[in-house]
Amino acid sequence: MSERTAIAAALATVRSRVADACARAGRDPSSVTVVAVSKTHERPAIEAAIAAGQNVFGENRVQEAQAKYPALKSAHRGLKLHLIGPLQTNKAAAAVALFDVIETLDRPRLAEVIAREIARQKRAPTLFIQVNTGEEPQKAGIPKPEADEFIHLCLDEWDLPVRGLMCIPPVDEDPAPHFAWLAACAARHGLSQLSMGMSGDFETAIAHGATHVRIGTAIFGARPAPPQG
Structure with a gap:
């Protein structure tokens, strides 16, 4: 089976699973956006997904996205790009310029820099605030106890x-309580979008209200091994 055929089949399977999960939750499948996570995958794989009707992609690193997506976005009108990995403040200008959605806003200093870049570039990507629901020290995300105040500051102080x-969620925990907590937090602040769920747990996320699910392995297969040496 060719790469193009395999990716098209995988996307069809993911879409079917999304539709089934939505049916169980009493939701319209159109309320869930599949973000195809293309990190470490090269242009032919991304082109195969585009040919199969996928137009929303996610990347973890600004530099990798800069190498792949300007040409892809020029060639494919309507393609949308999400940043789903941690964002350093010194990459914020590039992120605002390239990405349509930044999902990993997680600290006041980054909020201030993004606000400044939006004003300077006159380009405003949609923003999601990442919350570290598992309170894991190795993970990005605003800590749960600080989330409400940070959301308030982003909306009212910086007008983002x-x-x-x-x-x-932590890989070794049931994701459902994390998804439920995030949905409740979003509701408190009148936020309508929830990016939660990946290849292994997106059906659970949909049951808890996910509007965006980030799917990599189930579409593209295992990520290529990094180069040695």
């Missing part, structure tokens, strides 16, 4: 275009 929340 925050539309939703994002989380990555």
Whole structure:
């Protein structure tokens, strides 16, 4: 089976699973956006997904996205790009310029820099605030106890275009309580979008209200091994 055929089949399977999960939750499948996570995958794989009707992609690193997506966005009108990995403040200008959605706003200093870049560039990507729902020290995300105040500051102090929340639950825990907590937090602040759920748990996320699910392995297969040496 060719790469193009395999990716098209995988996307069809993911879409079917999304539709089934939505049916169980009493939701319209159109309320869930699949973000195809293309990190470490090269242009032919991304082109195969585009040919199969996928137009929303996610990347973890600004530099990698800069190498791949300007040409892809020029060639494919309507393609949308999400940043789903941690963002350093010194990459914020590049992120605002390239990404349509930044899902990993997680600290005041970054909020201030993004606000400044939006004003300077006159380009405002949609923003999601990442919450570290598992309170894991090795993970990005605003800590849960600080989330409400940070969301308030982003919306009211910096007037940022925050539309939703994002989380990555601990791999060794049931994700459902994390998804439920995030949904409740979003509701408190009138935020309508929730980026939660990946290849292994997106059906659970949909049951808890996810509007965006970040799917990599289930679409593209295992990520290529990094170069040695």
